[in-house]
Amino acid sequence: MLLAVLWLLLGWLDASYLYRLASMALVFGLLAASANLITGVAGMMTLGHAAFYGVGAYTSALLSSQYQFSPWLTLPLAGVTAALLGGLTAWLTRRLVNVHFAVATLGIGQAVYVTLLNWVDFTRGPMGITDIAPLSTASPAINLGLVMLVFLLCYLVLERTVHSYYGNALRALREDEQCVAAMGLDPAKLKIQVMVLGCFIAGLAGALWAYSTRYVSPGDFRFSESITILAMVVIGGLGSLPGAIMGALLLTLLPELLRSLGDYRMLVVGSIMFGFIMFLPKGLIGEYSALRVFRSHLKALEQS
Amino acid sequence: MSETLLELKQLSLSYGGVHALEDISLRLPAGGITGLIGPNGAGKTSLFNVITGFSRPSRGEVHYAGQRIDGLPVPQIARQGIARTFQNLRVFPGMTVFDNVSIGALSQQRFGWRALWSRQQHSAQAVSAATWAALRRTGLDGLAFELAANLSYGKRKYLEIARALALQPGLLILDEPAAGLNDSETAALADFLGQLSQEGLSLLLVEHDLSLVKKICNHVLVLSSGRLLAEGSPEQVMRDPAVITSYLGSEEA
Ligand SMILES: Nc1ncnc2c1ncn2[C@@H]1O[C@H](COP(=O)(O)OP(=O)(O)OP(=O)(O)O)[C@@H](O)[C@H]1O
Ligand SMILES: [Mg+2]
Numbered sequence: 322m323l324l325a326v327l328w329l330l331l332g333w334l335d336a337s338y339l340y341r342l343a344s345m346a347l348v349f350g351l352l353a354a355s356a357n358l359i360t361g362v363a364g365m366m367t368l369g370h371a372a373f374y375g376v377g378a379y380t381s382a383l384l385s386s387q388y389q390f391s392p393w394l395t396l397p398l399a400g401v402t403a404a405l406l407g408g409l410t411a412w413l414t415r416r417l418v419n420v421h422f423a424v425a426t427l428g429i430g431q432a433v434y435v436t437l438l439n440w441v442d443f444t445r446g447p448m449g450i451t452d453i454a455p456l457s458t459a460s461p462a463i464n465l466g467l468v469m470l471v472f473l474l475c476y477l478v479l480e481r482t483v484h485s486y487y488g489n490a491l492r493a494l495r496e497d498e499q500c501v502a503a504m505g506l507d508p509a510k511l512k513i514q515v516m517v518l519g520c521f522i523a524g525l526a527g528a529l530w531a532y533s534t535r536y537v538s539p540g541d542f543r544f545s546e547s548i549t550i551l552a553m554v555v556i557g558g559l560g561s562l563p564g565a566i567m568g569a570l571l572l573t574l575l576p577e578l579l580r581s582l583g584d585y586r587m588l589v590v591g592s593i594m595f596g597f598i599m600f601l602p603k604g605l606i607g608e609y610s611a612l613r614v615f616r617s618h619l620k621a622l623e624q625s
Numbered sequence: 626m627s628e629t630l631l632e633l634k635q636l637s638l639s640y641g642g643v644h645a646l647e648d649i650s651l652r653l654p655a656g657g658i659t660g661l662i663g664p665n666g667a668g669k670t671s672l673f674n675v676i677t678g679f680s681r682p683s684r685g686e687v688h689y690a691g692q693r694i695d696g697l698p699v700p701q702i703a704r705q706g707i708a709r710t711f712q713n714l715r716v717f718p719g720m721t722v723f724d725n726v727s728i729g730a731l732s733q734q735r736f737g738w739r740a741l742w743s744r745q746q747h748s749a750q751a752v753s754a755a756t757w758a759a760l761r762r763t764g765l766d767g768l769a770f771e772l773a774a775n776l777s778y779g780k781r782k783y784l785e786i787a788r789a790l791a792l793q794p795g796l797l798i799l800d801e802p803a804a805g806l807n808d809s810e811t812a813a814l815a816d817f818l819g820q821l822s823q824e825g826l827s828l829l830l831v832e833h834d835l836s837l838v839k840k841i842c843n844h845v846l847v848l849s850s851g852r853l854l855a856e857g858s859p860e861q862v863m864r865d866p867a868v869i870t871s872y873l874g875s876e877e878a
Contacts, residue, residue: 486731486752489724496717503677503711505703505732505792608719609772 324469340461342577344533347472348526349569353553354479355522357565361554361608362483363515364495365411366423369430370550373403373520375437375542377527382450382537383443392456396471396528403524404517406433411516415509430547437539449538456532468529475522476566482518483562484615491515492560556597558604561611568605629688630655630796630827631676636685638668638675638851645671647851649685653844655795658818658828660842660859662835664871668851669831670712673798677709678702690795704732708794710785712801712831718774722765723756725773725784729791730755759791763817779810790821797821799830803837815841839863 327343356370377399384390384398406429414425437444444450456464482488490511493501498508531537549572557568575593579586597605631653638646645668653659661669674680676687678699687695694702703709708729717725730752760766763783768776773784782802789797802818803811811834819841822828832838838845838859845862847854855865862868 486727489720489727490731492720492724493717493728496719497715499679499699500711500715500717501728502699503679503703503709504728504788505700506728507698507700612721 351526353565353569355519359519361560363491369426371546372430372433373523374527377403377524381528382531399528400521400524404521407516407520411513560608564606632688634686660838663848667848706795708789709798723769729788763787
């Protein structure tokens with residue numbers, strides 16, 4: 322509903338800058354929401370989310386520009402490639418404790434970035450890949466609508482995952498892995514599943530990014546991007562899905578709104594982030610409040 | 626005596642050079658409450674860890690309900706019906722009481738993906754039914770939507786038991802359930818454990834409070850320096866001279 326209003330509003334304003342901004346917000350919304358699943362809900366500190374995002378973006382960019390795949394075919398393929406890498410990472414690190422997992426994902430992030438940068442024959446290195454076809458040849462408004470559609474589908478999947486019983490198992494994994502095992506659930510399996518799903522969505526977000534900007538370069542997938550995504554999750558509220566979306570909106574739109582400040586812009590953004598953490602350590606919407614909202618029907622049902 | 630529920634055969638466990646358990650063989654009949662006592666560092670927790678798969682024995686076998694379980698992964702042993710609590714109280718503090726207990730219900734009842742992925746209280750009725758049953762059983766149903774971290778210490782102890790009960794185990798293993806409770810709380814716990822046993826659940830518990838052991842256990846195992854020193858009824862065991870010198874004497878019971 323909100324998305325439809327946004328879409329109509331942007332159509333009315335008809336500014337390509339705004340389209341770009343809106344798709345950026347949606348892409349980062351997906352990145353923050355999927356990183357929230359991994360780090361906020363399941364408690365696996367990922368410092369390399371941009372790598373899975375980048376793998377998705379390059380998969381779709383290369384498949385469509387070099388091999389003339391249809392964009393709609395490359396979207397799932399981008400997700401699958403990123404999910405495979407994520408699943409492999411989780412499988413290799415399944416016995417490690419959280420700090421080690423964080424360093425492992427940091428390593429994956431660096432490895433992917435360096436590969437994108439230096440495998441010039443395949444990725445065209447720092448020049449990046451230009452002239453990627455758009456999602457559809459119709460108007461930019463239609464393209465934005467399609468991005469919204471994918472966003473919505475992913476959001477629904479995440480919403481269900483986070484608020485289901487399965488979501489409980491993931492939160493329990495974050496709280497005490499050994500206890501989860503003692504209750505008959507396999508922590509290694511949960512970790513692999515959560516990375517596969519989270520990285521699939523990050524890969525999709527990468528593909529959407531490639532088709533919206535029609536240009537990708539390694540710089541979009543640096544370590545600093547992983548950290549920005551993490552900041553969105555923390556500012557929104559670790560473990561809270563609506564919080565992650567809000568955090569993403571805030572950190573993509575704020576720098577744009579403050580453009581007039583020129584050189585002081587990032588300083589102000591940094592200070593605002595600092596303020597949020599100081600005064601709202603649980604985030605814009607804390608996990609507990611978010612769960613309460615999504616499960617408000619629970620109490621009513623119990624009473625009946 | 627009824628059929629054997631748990632059997633240990635020549636079980637040994639060593640941590641590097643430390644022999645935590647040495648050559649332990651015993652049979653636990655189904656039903657009843659078995660108490661495991663022994664001085665600090667005797668190997669009681671180590672024995673629980675071997676039974677539940679947290680430690681691999683260096684020698685020997687563990688059989689549960691006729692099946693060999695040593696060497697199996699922890700979750701699989703739990704799904705076969707052995708639930709445990711921990712000596713240092715371990716709940717999921719950042720989750721609600723209901724959500725804590727639902728974790729126990731999830732693994733026992735293999736509903737498949739649809740139920741696992743459903744919203745609470747909707748199609749996965751069986752998960753929520755098992756969760757509510759365990760909550761009512763422990764008197765925590767009124768606190769279902771509280772965060773576990775906000776519960777008192779005594780309530781959190783019940784929460785840990787409720788989570789284990791939701792697994793619908795055949796054997797419940799409790800590591801010092803009464804530790805940290807006051808006298809009236811301990812008495813209430815004793816009644817509660819007695820009721821669980823009457824309902825057919827087998828219990829194995831470590832307890833330092835010997836009067837509690839005398840009151841509720843019908844079988845007692847005494848461990849000392851990793852060896853099984855004595856076993857029998859509470860009266861028998863506490864009259865045993867070896868037990869008195871090695872354990873009771875030192876603790877002045
Ligand atoms: N992870 C470990 N590594 C090395 N040694 C250990 C380990 N766990 C236990 N031990 C040693 O094994 C022996 C048995 O310990 P255990 O915790 O089983 O005793 P316990 O009977 O449960 O004692 P308590 O009454 O204090 O709980 C002790 O000597 C202890 O120091
Ligand atoms: Mg112990």
